[in-house]
Amino acid sequence: MSLLGVVGYGVAAVVWLILFLLLLTSWRGRLQGGLLVSAVLVTLLWALRAALYASTEVAAPDWLYQTLEIIRDVAWLGFLAALLEPLVCKVCTHHWGVWFWSVLIGYATALFVVDVQPLWGAEFNLPVDIGILGHIGLAIAGLVLIEQLFRNTRPQRRWATKFLYLGLGVLFVYDFFLYADALLFKRIDPVIWEARGLVNAISAPLIALAAARNPEWSMEVFVSRRVVLHSTTIFGAGIYLLAMAGAGYYIQTYGGAWGATLQLVFLTGAGVLLAALLFSGQVRARALVLMNKHFFNYKYDYREEWLKFIGTLSSGDPSEPPRERVIRAVAEIVHSTGGSLW
Template identity: 45%
Template sequence: MLTSITAYSYGIAAIAFFTLTLLLLTSWRARIFGTALTVACVLTMFWAASIAYQAVSGISLPLLTDILEILRNAGWSIFLLMLLGPFQQTNSLPPFKFKLKPYVVGVVAFYCLLLLVSIYTYWKLESPQGKTGFMTGIVGRVVIAVMGMLLVEQLYRNTPAKGRWGIKFACFGIGGMFAYDFYLYSDAMLFRQVNMEIWTARGAVNALIVPLVAVSAARNPQWSLGISVSRRILFHSATLLGTALYLLAMSAAGYYLRFFGGSWGAVMQVTFLFGAVALLVGILFSGAFRSWLKVFISKHFYNYNYDYREEWLGFTRTLSEHGHGLGERTIQAIAALVESPGGVLFISRESGNCEPVAHWNISLPNESESASGSLCQFLENKQWVIDLQEYDSNPEKYGAIFIPQWLRVFPKGWLIVPLILLGKLFGFMVLTQPRSRIKLNWEVIDLLKIAGSQAASYLAQQESTNALMIARQFESFNRMSTFIVHDLKNLVSQLSLLLSNVEKHKNNPEFQKDMLDTLDYSVQKMKLLLHRLSRGSSIEHPAPLFIDKLLRQTLTLKSVFEPKPELEILDPDLMVVANWDRLERVIGHIIQNAVEATPKDGKVTICISKQEALVVVEIKDTGQGMSKEFIRERLFKPFESTKSAGMGIGMFESREYIHELGGQIEVSSCQNTGTIFRVILPFHMHVDDVKNAVSRQE
């Protein structure tokens, strides 16, 4: 009964594939894909027909069945590989063409090996070790099924979304065929025999994939998918497939050691498996092996050595990440392009030499190279990547260039890569020998030159940023020094006015007291300025203060001047938040200007009042005044002054600090009439409010 079902099952499969073959040869004639699909269908048809014939006739031909099954799987595998390959229309080639020949050669060699294994298995089935031969053949079929599913998965994954409409049913059908084979032979491995019911249903299952493949062939008869296989996916797939094959070989070797090892079999098996796993882990984590595999894949499976999108993303990511210095990251980024494990970066300096500034996995040399020397001039003019080994063997190629001895004997020195910025040599990089042999062709050299120019722009930006930072530090120091000098000038002016009034008021006890107070204040102020200058910075913290007390102290120092400033306090005990010394300096400067601009018979008045949430300090004089144009264009402009000995930064500093406190300065003036300065500051708290807050807390 089961035999007749087997005949019907595989007979239907043979008829279905025969029909699909006729359609491919007539209505759906295509290019090489159609031929490959037709061959796969023909081989499947013969395989199914041979099993149906054996079921009907009762003649068993296991070797023929195995050979036809291997050929069937080979046909479908090659068809999938061609869909992954470069046989596309000329005007739709992907940017990274996938070399098909190594894959086809590898698959053909693999299936030839399986044919030999099948013949060997057939011979083993006739020998006392039949079970061993049986297991060897089953493992090979499981590997075929896994490889077929991987190819289908890669085909579907790497097909653009708009192209999956044309191939999804073929992927479902072919993938289902390999998945069913995996289920069949996995079950056989588990139970040490083929399940005949699953085997019988296999023919009908294969017949069901015909409509799926036919739908895809009708939708896309040319099978022009424009697929580009990612190098990263290929790298990981090759690693995974190699690991799987290694583990299968390791398991088989362990099985044979246990089977033939006698009493030592178990010990030998465990020792072998541990050593094999340790070797596998060492290989997978080996940088040299990973480098070799990447170079091997790029060399034998692609027309171009690099996936430029991936390389440029990795290059930019390395330059932009945090951690190491930019110089070391630059070496890593360029070295990764040629699998170099280390290098040294040289940058042109103001000394006229290219000096070593960064290194990676190699010691930093003490030597430097003159920017006017033949090497640097050659790198700048020719912009060539210099191969040190080629220079040693064929120096004529590089003309009259002279590479110094210390660079020629550089530890594991390999390449000198110029870093060109705006047509000039910014520096160069020396890379060490790669982990795996790389052929320097035009593609590698051009990539290194472009990467070197990009890296030079990053390094130049860092150099400019560092120079700007230093310039700003000097600017900050110079600005602080300028303000200190301005304060010293004001003190000198006060002392000069004091001396000018000594002859007139030297016998006045009140003048003598004011003179001593002014001298004491000037000495203390000079000491403070010298202290700030010696520290190199000014740390001034704002705090609440009484504005009337600050003005009283300021006017005490101005009491020796003529006209003597007068203070009017409309609202006492008003508080603002500021630094005492800076605010005193700001308001004192405005008062000083008012006194100097007013004749001795004039009047200078300072008034303190509160307007809503603001404290207003009004400085009014009856001096010569200022024009509106002067106030608008020159009054607050730094380094602009109408005084012969003035520095022009007093009013600039005053306005900047008042703005820093959240206030503002208002100016109104009429020529030959006088000027009014209004310093407006945020009101902090009235003293009565402080007392009320304290009483409420009590």
């Protein structure tokens, strides 16, 4: 059993499940949105099967896992093609779509036959591993579609789709790396395969941001700023603690007789610094500005800010002059410590 593989693909399954539920509840019936939901669902099932496969001691190929992987790639390629078609094919008829899907399904069927043929007791005596080459071909096709989508998207619209390029780009680049290494060394590297689950989990939040920025996909995805801020804080604190733990271990190992003492002092100082950053209003304000600037269509969650503004005006010390209360209500929206009214 591969514990890292089980954990990695298990985390990926949870992340993709959350994304699937989020997209399913916000889908409004358009084709592009339906293809996105389908691709996310297949990726979820693929991650679940990979986690189960990693938990077993069986070294033989798993036909269901390989089938889901091929379907996953086909689903993402179909979604990318649906986004690309209106950009590059202004006068095309529906025959273009029929041709594309026929070629893609035929390619995937041939790859499936090659992948599972050892289970039938048959072996194709070929000079190279056609199955690995087939998976490399799917990864390259995905990267080509992403590149064409980027080139044919207007520069002012790339802000809305850049996270889709990053999310699916990570997925296809890592697949290319996995199978190129397998083609070179004649076997799937277990370390690269185990890390693949966590790498795929990274793609899901990026795709969620892309869906939130593209309502024309018929996806009205709402991501709470408060949830994003708290999640980012927890994630950043976790990375910081891991880095400090590694540095503390290095100090203890190479610090000689003073190693243990220096480690305790270092970790205490690191903990104090983390607490100071977490409770710093200035750091929180800068993080909110950065998040609102790069991850959301609008600078503020207007409903939440309006309710907070009304709450500030209607509460507080009765002896506080109305003009000061108004200044304080406006200042809190922009995270300012003061203001003036004239």
